[in-house]
Amino acid sequence: MNKQKFLDILKSRILIMDGATGTELQKKKYLDGVEIPEEINIKFPERIADIYSSYINAGSDIILANTFGANLIRLKQHGLLDKADDIIKSGIDLIREISSDTIVAGDISSIGEYIEPLGSLTFDEAYNSFAFQVSLLQKHGADVIVIETMTEIKETKAAILAAKENFDGAIIVQMTFSKDGVTVTGTDLKSFIAMAESLGVDALGLNCSIGSRDLAELAKVLCVNTNLPISFKPNAGIPVLINRETCFPETKEEFIEASLKAYSYGVNMFGGCCGTNPEFIKILSGELMNKAPKIRSVKSKYFLSTRTKTIDINEAEKPVIIGERINPTNRKKFQEELLKGNLSTVKDEARSQVWSGANLLDVNMGVPGTDEIKLLINAVNQIQETVSVPLCIDSSNSGALEQAVKNCAGRPLINSVNGEQAKLDVILPIAKRYGAALIALTTDDNGIPATAEKRLKIAAKILNFADRCGLERKNIVFDYLVLSASSSPDQIGETLKAMRESKRMYPECKLVLGVSNVSFGLPSRQTINSTFLKMAVAVGLDFAIANPHENWDIDDPFAKNLLENKDKGAVKYMEVFTSFRKQIPETETEKLTTDKQLYFAILNGNRDSVDDILSQIIASGDSNPFRTVNNNVLKALNVVGEKFASKEYFLPQIIMSAQAAQSAFAIVKATLKKDEASSAGKIIIATVKGDMHDIGKNIVGAVLESYGFDVIDMGVNVDSQSIIDEAHKINPIAIGLSALMTTTMPEMGMVVKLKNAARVPTKIIVGGAAVTEKFAKEIGADAYARDAMEAAGYVKTLQKN
Numbered sequence: 001m002n003k004q005k006f007l008d009i010l011k012s013r014i015l016i017m018d019g020a021t022g023t024e025l026q027k028k029k030y031l032d033g034v035e036i037p038e039e040i041n042i043k044f045p046e047r048i049a050d051i052y053s054s055y056i057n058a059g060s061d062i063i064l065a066n067t068f069g070a071n072l073i074r075l076k077q078h079g080l081l082d083k084a085d086d087i088i089k090s091g092i093d094l095i096r097e098i099s100s101d102t103i104v105a106g107d108i109s110s111i112g113e114y115i116e117p118l119g120s121l122t123f124d125e126a127y128n129s130f131a132f133q134v135s136l137l138q139k140h141g142a143d144v145i146v147i148e149t150m151t152e153i154k155e156t157k158a159a160i161l162a163a164k165e166n167f168d169g170a171i172i173v174q175m176t177f178s179k180d181g182v183t184v185t186g187t188d189l190k191s192f193i194a195m196a197e198s199l200g201v202d203a204l205g206l207n208c209s210i211g212s213r214d215l216a217e218l219a220k221v222l223c224v225n226t227n228l229p230i231s232f233k234p235n236a237g238i239p240v241l242i243n244r245e246t247c248f249p250e251t252k253e254e255f256i257e258a259s260l261k262a263y264s265y266g267v268n269m270f271g272g273c274c275g276t277n278p279e280f281i282k283i284l285s286g287e288l289m290n291k292a293p294k295i296r297s298v299k300s301k302y303f304l305s306t307r308t309k310t311i312d313i314n315e316a317e318k319p320v321i322i323g324e325r326i327n328p329t330n331r332k333k334f335q336e337e338l339l340k341g342n343l344s345t346v347k348d349e350a351r352s353q354v355w356s357g358a359n360l361l362d363v364n365m366g367v368p369g370t371d372e373i374k375l376l377i378n379a380v381n382q383i384q385e386t387v388s389v390p391l392c393i394d395s396s397n398s399g400a401l402e403q404a405v406k407n408c409a410g411r412p413l414i415n416s417v418n419g420e421q422a423k424l425d426v427i428l429p430i431a432k433r434y435g436a437a438l439i440a441l442t443t444d445d446n447g448i449p450a451t452a453e454k455r456l457k458i459a460a461k462i463l464n465f466a467d468r469c470g471l472e473r474k475n476i477v478f479d480y481l482v483l484s485a486s487s488s489p490d491q492i493g494e495t496l497k498a499m500r501e502s503k504r505m506y507p508e509c510k511l512v513l514g515v516s517n518v519s520f521g522l523p524s525r526q527t528i529n530s531t532f533l534k535m536a537v538a539v540g541l542d543f544a545i546a547n548p549h550e551n552w553d554i555d556d557p558f559a560k561n562l563l564e565n566k567d568k569g570a571v572k573y574m575e576v577f578t579s580f581r582k583q584i585p586e587t588e589t590e591k592l593t594t595d596k597q598l599y600f601a602i603l604n605g606n607r608d609s610v611d612d613i614l615s616q617i618i619a620s621g622d623s624n625p626f627r628t629v630n631n632n633v634l635k636a637l638n639v640v641g642e643k644f645a646s647k648e649y650f651l652p653q654i655i656m657s658a659q660a661a662q663s664a665f666a667i668v669k670a671t672l673k674k675d676e677a678s679s680a681g682k683i684i685i686a687t688v689k690g691d692m693h694d695i696g697k698n699i700v701g702a703v704l705e706s707y708g709f710d711v712i713d714m715g716v717n718v719d720s721q722s723i724i725d726e727a728h729k730i731n732p733i734a735i736g737l738s739a740l741m742t743t744t745m746p747e748m749g750m751v752v753k754l755k756n757a758a759r760v761p762t763k764i765i766v767g768g769a770a771v772t773e774k775f776a777k778e779i780g781a782d783a784y785a786r787d788a789m790e791a792a793g794y795v796k797t798l799q800k801n
C-alpha cells in the first residue's frame with residue numbers, strides 16, 4: 001500500500017490496530033521450543049497465524065507482523081542471522097494469507113542495548129541493525145512500519161532514519177512512557193514530538209507500560225502539540241503478580257472507556273498492548289471502527305530539543321539566548337585543554353552559561369591539530385550529560401557537523417551554512433536528513449554584501465535551494481550579519497533593515513545574530529551589545545548568540561546614537577566611555593612646525609587639517625616632500641599602533657588616523673617626479689589574503705610608479721592563486737607582497753609556493769611591518785625591503801638585468 005493511500009484512509013476513518021502479541025504467545029505457551037519469539041514464524045508458523053487470525057476476526061485493520069526484535073544485532077546474538085529473510089518473509093506472508101485486506105505493519109523495536117553515552121553501541125551500529133531489518137520488511141511487502149515500545153530517543157532516531165531511508169510506505173513511531181509522561185531515560189512527550197516530527201514520521205503514538213486511563217491523558221498532550229495522526233496502544237493496566245503469575249488488572253470496560261476518551265481528544269489509531277487480547281479489540285472495533293477522526297488544528301510549534309527538554313521557540317521570550325562561550329577561538333588555555341581531550345572547561349562553561357540564563361548552547365570545537373569530528377561528538381555527548389538545554393552545533397567542517405548532529409539527542413540547530421553553492425550542496429542535506437534547524441549567513445563567495453537588498457538576495461537564493469532539497473523553509477534561521485559599529489557604522493542600519501524586510505517576506509523563517517560583533521574594537525562593549533540587542537529585537541530578532549554572563553538590560557543613549565550612525569567616528573561615545581583625549585589641544589598646533597603638525601594630525605585622526613598642512617609642506621620648498629610626509633606619518637602611525645595595543649586607542653581612532661594618513665599620501669603622491677630614464681616594466685603589488693592594511697602597500701606602489709614602473713595594484717585581501725594567475729597573464733618583472741599581521745604573513749609563503757609550482761619566471765619581493773629578512777629567506781622570497789625606497793632599489797636592479 002502506498003503511503004498516500006494509507007494517509008488518506010487515516011483521514012477518513014479511525015483505524016483499529018491489533019492487541020498484545022507477546023503476552024498472548026506466553027499465555028498460549030507458543031514460546032515453547034523457540035530461541036526468540038520471531039523464530040516462531042519459521043518454526044511454528046501455525047502458532048503466529050492463530051494470533052493473527054484472532055485479531056483479524058476481532059476487527060483489526062492493521063496487524064503488526066511478528067518481527068519486533070528481528071534486527072541484525074539481535075538475530076546475530078541468537079545465531080539466527082542466516083534465517084532473517086525467512087523470518088521476516090513468513091511474518092508478513094502469514095498475515096496476507098489470512099486476509100488480503102489487512103494492513104500489514106512491519107514491526108520494529110529496541111535492540112536491547114543503548115547507544116553511547118548511555119550504552120556502548122555507536123549510532124551507526126544501531127542504524128545499520130535497523131536498516132537491515134527495514135530493508136527486508138520493504139522487500140517482503142510490508143504496507144507500513146510501526147516502530148514501537150521505544151524508550152530511548154537516540155535509538156528511536158536511528159530507527160526512524162533507517163525506516164525513512166529504506167522503506168517507501170508510511171512510518172508510525174510509538175514510545176513508552178511512565179505515568180508522569182517521561183520515558184525511563186528521561187524523555188518527555190514534547191521532546192518525543194519534536195524529534196519525531198522533525199525527522200518526518202507520518203504518525204506517532206504511545207504504547208505499553210501503563211494502563212489505558214493514564215495513557216489517555218498522555219495522548220491528550222500529544223493531541224494538543226502535534227497535527228500528526230496519533231496511535232494509542234495501552235496495556236491492560238500495570239501488571240501485578242498474583243500467585244506468581246503476571247496479571248493485568250484492567251477490565252475491558254475500563255479499557256474501552258479510556259479509549260473513547262482518547263478518541264475525544266483526537267487519537268486516530270487504537271489497539272492494545274501487554275495484557276490485552278482479541279476480546280478487547282473486538283469491543284474496541286465495535287465502538288470505534290466507523291467513527292470519523294476528530295479534526296485537530298494545533299497552532300504551529302517550533303521545537304528545539306534534547307533528550308529531556310524542549311523549547312517552543314514560537315512561545316519563548318525573545319531573544320532566545322544561545323550561549324557563545326563553548327568556543328576555543330582566541331582562548332589559548334582552553335585550546336590546550338582540548339588538544340589533550342580534556343573537556344572540563346566545556347562542561348563548566350555549559351553549566352555556568354545555563355545558570356546565567358542561556359536557553360541554548362553553541363558548541364564549537366575548532367582547534368587546529370585535533371580530530372574535530374571526535375572532539376565535537378564527545379563534547380556534544382558530555383554537554384548533554386551535564387545540562388538539558390538544546391544545542392547549536394557550530395563547525396566549518398561539514399564532516400564534523402554531520403557526525404555531531406547525528407549523535408545529538410534531540411533536535412539541534414546547525415551553525416551554519418551561507419550562500420556559497422559548495423556549502424549549500426553539503427550542509428542543507430545534513431539539516432534535512434537529521435531534521436535540524438539551520439542558521440544561514442547572508443554572505444557568499446564575495447563576502448558580506450554592503451546593502452540590505454543584496455543580503456536579502458542571498459537569503460532568496462538559500463530558500464530556493466532549500467525548496468529544491470525538500471528542506472522546509474521554516475527550518476532556516478537567517479543571520480543578516482552585524483559588523484562592528486567602530487569600522488562600519490553605516491552598516492548597522494543595513495542589518496536592521498534586512499531583518500525587518502526578511503520578517504515581512506519570509507515570516508516562517510527565524511532570525512539570529514552574533515550580537516557581540518557589533519562592539520568589536522570599542523570600549524565598554526557590553527553597553528553597545530545590550531543597546532543593540534534591544535534594537536534588533538524590535539525588528540524581530542528571535543535568537544541572539546551572546547555571552548549570557550553579560551548584563552543585557554543596558555539601553556544607553558550614547559550607544560544608540562553611535563548605532564544609529566549619528567556619532568561620526570564614535571567621538572561622543574569615546575568621550576563618555578574612555579579616557580581618550582586628543583594628544584595635544586588643537587589650539588596649540590599652530591605653534592608647531594608643519595612636520596609636527598602633520599604628526600599630530602595623524603595621531604589625532606584629524607583628516608580635515610591634512611590638506612592645509614600638506615599645502616604648507618609642499619609650498620615650503622621642501623626638496624623631498626614625499627619623504628617628509630612618509631617619515632612623519634609612519635612615526636605617528638607607529639604610536640597609534642602602540643596605543644591600540646595598550647587599549648588607549650580603539651578601532652575608531654585607528655580608522656580615523658588611517659584615513660588622515662591616506663589623504664596625506666594621496667596629496668603628496670602627485671609631487672613624486674617620474675623617472676623618465678627608466679623604461680617601464682610591469683610590477684604586481686598586493687596585500688595578501690586576510691589582510692586589509694594598504695597604506696604601506698600604496699606607498700610602495702607610488703614610489704615604484706615614480707620610478708617609471710607600470711604598477712598593477714591588485715588591492716587588499718588578495719587570494720594567492722589570483723596573484724599567480726595575474727602574473728601568468730602579464731609576465732611582470734616582480735610581484736610585491738605586503739602583510740602587516742603575523743597571522744597573514746604565512747600567505748606570502750603560499751604565493752611563493754604557487755609561483756614555483758606554476759614556474760612563473762618572476763621575482764617575489766616582500767615587506768610590511770611584521771615581515772623580516774629572516775622570514776623572507778625562510779619562505780623562499782627573492783627579496784625583502786624595509787620600506788618603499790628599498791623596494792624600488794631592488795626592482796631597479798632587476799630592470800637592469
Ligand code: B1M
Pocket residue numbers: 521633634637638639640641642644645651654655657658685690691692693694695696697699700735736737738739740741742743765766767768769770785786787788789791
Ligand atoms: Co591594524 N593592526 N588591524 N588597522 N593597524 C596593526 C598592523 C597592528 C600592529 C596594531 C597593533 O595591534 N599594535 C596589529 C597587528 C598585530 C600583528 O599581527 N602583529 C593590527 C591589527 C590587530 C588589526 C585588526 C585585527 C584590528 C581589529 O580589527 N581588532 C584589523 C585587521 C584587519 C585585517 O587586516 N583583516 C586592523 C585594521 C586596521 C585598520 C583598517 C583600522 C587600519 C588600516 C587601514 C588601511 O590600511 N587602509 C589599521 C592600521 C592603520 C594599523 C596601524 C596602526 C598602522 C599601519 C600602517 O598603515 N602603518 C598598525 C600599527 C603599526 O603598524 N604600527 C596596525 C603605516 C604604513 C606606511 O606602514 O604598512 O608597515 P607599513 O608599510 C611600510 C613598511 O612596512 C614597508 O613600506 C612602508 C613604508 O614605506 N612595506 C613594504 C609595506 N609593505 C611593503 C611591501 C614591500 C616592501 C615594503 O614590497 C612589496
